[in-house]
Amino acid sequence: MSDTDGLGAMLEGLYPYRGTYASHARVPAGPLDRAAVLDEITRMAKDEDAQGDRGTVSGSLYSGDHEHYAFLGEVFSVFSHANVLQRDMYPSATKFEGEIIAMTSNLLHGTGIGVVTSGGSESLITALYAYREQAVAERGVTRPNVVLPITAHVALHKGAHWMGIEIRRAPLTDDYTADVDAMADMIDDQTVALVGSAGDYGHGLIDPIERIAALAQERGIGMHVDGCLGGWLLPWVERLGYDIPLWDFRVPGVTSISADTHKYGYALKGSSVLLYRDAELRRRQYFTSPDWPGGLYLSPGFAGSRSNGILASTWAAMLVTGESGYLAAAEKIMRTARAIRDGIRAIPELEVIGDPTFLVAFKAAADLDIYLVNDSLVAQGWRMNSLQLPPALHFCVTRPNTADGVAERFLGALRTAVDYAKLHRGEPAGTGAMYGFGGTPQGDATINMLMSTVLDAMHGLAPGAGAD
Numbered sequence: 001m002s003d004t005d006g007l008g009a010m011l012e013g014l015y016p017y018r019g020t021y022a023s024h025a026r027v028p029a030g031p032l033d034r035a036a037v038l039d040e041i042t043r044m045a046k047d048e049d050a051q052g053d054r055g056t057v058s059g060s061l062y063s064g065d066h067e068h069y070a071f072l073g074e075v076f077s078v079f080s081h082a083n084v085l086q087r088d089m090y091p092s093a094t095k096f097e098g099e100i101i102a103m104t105s106n107l108l109h110g111t112g113i114g115v116v117t118s119g120g121s122e123s124l125i126t127a128l129y130a131y132r133e134q135a136v137a138e139r140g141v142t143r144p145n146v147v148l149p150i151t152a153h154v155a156l157h158k159g160a161h162w163m164g165i166e167i168r169r170a171p172l173t174d175d176y177t178a179d180v181d182a183m184a185d186m187i188d189d190q191t192v193a194l195v196g197s198a199g200d201y202g203h204g205l206i207d208p209i210e211r212i213a214a215l216a217q218e219r220g221i222g223m224h225v226d227g228c229l230g231g232w233l234l235p236w237v238e239r240l241g242y243d244i245p246l247w248d249f250r251v252p253g254v255t256s257i258s259a260d261t262h263k264y265g266y267a268l269k270g271s272s273v274l275l276y277r278d279a280e281l282r283r284r285q286y287f288t289s290p291d292w293p294g295g296l297y298l299s300p301g302f303a304g305s306r307s308n309g310i311l312a313s314t315w316a317a318m319l320v321t322g323e324s325g326y327l328a329a330a331e332k333i334m335r336t337a338r339a340i341r342d343g344i345r346a347i348p349e350l351e352v353i354g355d356p357t358f359l360v361a362f363k364a365a366a367d368l369d370i371y372l373v374n375d376s377l378v379a380q381g382w383r384m385n386s387l388q389l390p391p392a393l394h395f396c397v398t399r400p401n402t403a404d405g406v407a408e409r410f411l412g413a414l415r416t417a418v419d420y421a422k423l424h425r426g427e428p429a430g431t432g433a434m435y436g437f438g439g440t441p442q443g444d445a446t447i448n449m450l451m452s453t454v455l456d457a458m459h460g461l462a463p464g465a466g467a468d
């Protein structure tokens with residue numbers, strides 16, 4: 001298969017409903033029947049949820065409990081129409097938001113100061129913005145940079161790109177966590193903050209937060225911990241007695257933390273918490289305008305109107321899960337992740353990356369293509385996350401994966417997949433088609449162009465649809 005064929009197939013895959021359901025390129029002339037619309041959406045959801053419900057998907061679905069989702073959906077619907085901006089009409093938003101922040105802060109030993117955002121990316125980008133504003137105001141910084149390990153989440157790159165902040169990427173040490181000495185060498189008088197992860201998206205590992213935070217303190221700058229993924233899980237794992245290094249506000253020098261409620265907080269998609277150690281840094285992200293004809297305007301962050309349904313359902317997710325619910329889920333997740341980690345370690349052709357907790361990343365021995373392994377896993381119904389630099393896969397263990405027998409079935413499928421990769425050695429892997437192009441200016445330009453084509457396609461109608 002040529003690369004163009006691969007792209008064509010990928011684009012085609014974006015439109016599975018072509019020919020199954022009617023396409024709408026314009027508003028229908030008259031109202032459609034509500035029951036029919038709901039039925040169509042429900043059928044799509046049933047099909048699309050099937051794989052996740054089997055427990056064969058890494059990450060993505062954190063709760064997986066459809067009764068929980070239905071309850072949260074019910075809560076959402078009570079306030080879905082209400083705009084958080086209108087606090088005089090909806091003072092409940094202040095209660096929900098304040099208590100979501102308080103509960104998250106309590107979990108992470110914070111000071112109760114924070115904001116609720118739409119997700120991890122917004123939390124990270126907002127933190128970056130606050131540090132840039134702080135550095136400009138307090139130190140006259142004109143060419144801001146941020147120092148982070150190469151594994152820090154790419155949303156930080158996106159934010160830095162949008163805000164004209166230079167990204168300085170530090171390498172990793174042999175254990176795949178941030179090389180703090182290299183980070184120290186990259187700091188200068190224009191550095192606005194340091195970043196570490198707990199755990200990072202790719203490998204799920206916890207950077208040496210205490211060392212990075214000490215370095216930040218020594219240099220008089222802030223430090224953000226990206227706990228988007230681990231923030232709502234690691235505290236429970238620690239309480240269960242697992243050996244988790246300190247990474248939250250108990251570490252002096254940690255000045256902000258992001259923790260996504262829409263991941264292991266088991267809330268609906270669209271919420272994350274960004275916590276600050278002190279109120280002054282939070283104020284750096286506020287926007288207030290006293291002289292606009294539209295009136296006095298005050299806004300805590302990027303969003304304008306927001307649905308109170310998200311706040312209500314996030315708040316409700318915490319209440320109905322409770323400490324015991326979070327602990328029970330964490331225990332099962334860790335037990336499953338340990339079984340998967342140990343099972344992979346027992347496969348000689350594979351190598352587990354670093355010392356994982358809830359997310360197990362693994363690569364293949366030198367002469368084996370991990371993307372061929374993935375091809376076989378995909379064919380067997382599994383959906384892992386593909387990584388690069390180095391080529392690897394990861395299994396981010398969530399509640400649906402903790403069902404009886406899932407870990408054993410996965411390890412069986414993985415052994416079959418390794419045999420497949422050995423048998424097909426040297427053949428191009430379908431699921432890794434794009435990897436390996438990167439790293440050179442021409443390769444990167446080609447991949448950027450292909451990815452932009454995919455984004456264009458994601459925002460359009462299926463080819464031929466709506467031509468009426």
Ligand SMILES: Cc1ncc(COP(=O)(O)O)c(C=O)c1O
Nearest residue numbers: 119120121153199200201228229
């Ligand atoms: C460590 C980490 N940070 C940030 C993000 C971005 O979160 P979101 O997709 O909610 O924007 C993710 C997403 O998986 C993540 O794993």
